[in-house]
Ligand code: SF4
């Protein structure tokens with residue numbers, strides 16, 4: 001921040017106001033008008049916290065669980081939850097279940113496009129719902145942990161710990177996907193018809209957390225967040241966090257950029273905000289709701305949170321040939337107002353758009369978080385470290401294959 | 404004289420043939436075109452509400468199938484599990500009949516079973532599997 005700010009607030013001041021029930025909290029959607037009418041300084045004086053929200057597929061997610069020791073004790077080497085493999089290369093009865101893992105006997109894409117009806121994301125949803133999950137485990141046996149086989153039902157109530165620990169969530173902006181090849185394809189961005197027959201996008205745009213804090217001035221390690229209907233934290237920069245992409249004059253990234261790693265206890269979550277989902281022909285994943293409160297520390301943050309769909313652009317990317325081949329090429333820029341209108345123009349042709357990220361649920365999450373803060377139930381977590389920003393030199397490296 | 408809704412899908416080679424015209428002439432069926440998308444070099448899609456005598460209807464449908472037109476089953480129905488739906492809008496991109504609509508202001512997605520022609524395109528598309536096929 002080079003210029004001296006006219007408005008200056010601290011986390012402690014805002015939290016004191018929240019505790020007294022005096023904080024002014026609005027959603028990122030409501031903030032657009034406020035900044036428009038009162039300017040950034042006026043808005044910064046008036047508003048203390050802006051709430052954001054996003055709800056969409058978040059593939060880099062999973063849950064750690066500790067199921068407690070059986071008798072005799074066992075150091076689990078291989079484990080399955082409802083036939084979905086969980087990683088057991090940890091201490092004796094700790095497991096990690098990733099959302100894109102599918103059952104061992106899933107036909108996958110053998111019957112193309114595969115349906116992928118159940119996977120790790122669904123196991124996590126079942127746990128949140130309080131359902132019993134069938135666990136099977138194998139081991140080689142040791143002197144201290146002699147047991148070699150175990151089969152038991154487990155559920156959330158009986159587990160010691162069970163929390164999401166997601167390496168990469170809440171992408172700051174995402175591609176608009178089309179298919180320029182001549183055959184139908186099925187991707188993590190949904191089914192894409194040949195010759196740009198449709199276009200899919202996946203961002204809450206003006207409500208999306210990191211798009212409202214483009215330079216990560218407030219979001220960092222320790223930021224308290226809404227996650228899956230409960231409370232959690234940002235724990236690190238997400239994998240593939242890439243602050244060095246091109247930005248608009250407003251600082252907003254024009255392509256996928258920043259990400260966050262998150263944590264959240266499954267107890268306290270609700271299946272309305274966390275669901276196992278199936279991407280036809282691609283695999284299973286998790287639809288997860290995340291909401292991040294942004295403290296309006298100064299007019300820079302007011303300006304940033306006043307961003308609207310029209311001011312956020314993304315790139316049209318071909319998933320037919322370019323994306324799978326690692327070719328970085330854009331077929332034009334579109335803004336989120338255009339994407340949400342249901343059609344965009346590509347090469348003079350009108351193309352229908354659809355979203356994989358839920359705007360109505362993003363609104364609901366931002367509203368819920370606003371209510372929590374207004375009630376004084378939810379205080380801002382001051383980050384201990386911010387995420388690497390545009391001047392950090394951090395970028396996203398491709399693999400250099402070598403032997 | 405029952406009116407039935409059907410979805411016809413035909414390849415580009417069939418587009419130039421007067422198939423629909425023959426439905427009227429040879430089978431004495433009348434219809435409303437509820438929706439039609441036909442682009443050169445691409446698959447065409449047409450939603451028809453056909454009315455006419457039951458026997459002629461069957462013959463007309465058989466004729467369409469023989470001509471290489473894909474006629475979609477209407478004995479099934481589609482239901483939506485509102486609890487599973489997370490309002491993403493993926494299904495709005497594939498629904499050919501207008502049964503799935505979206506309010507562009509709120510981005511809220513609604514399903515009107517009356518307009519559904521059971522093409523099943525939304526079933527595989529819906530990530531949360533909220534759109535389901537049921538036997539009537
Ligand atoms: S089956 Fe689904 S996509 Fe097809 S018409 Fe009905 S609602 Fe629309």
Ligand code: SF4
Nearest residue numbers: 488489491492494529
């Ligand atoms: S695709 Fe499924 S989850 Fe998304 S809006 Fe349609 S019914 Fe709801």
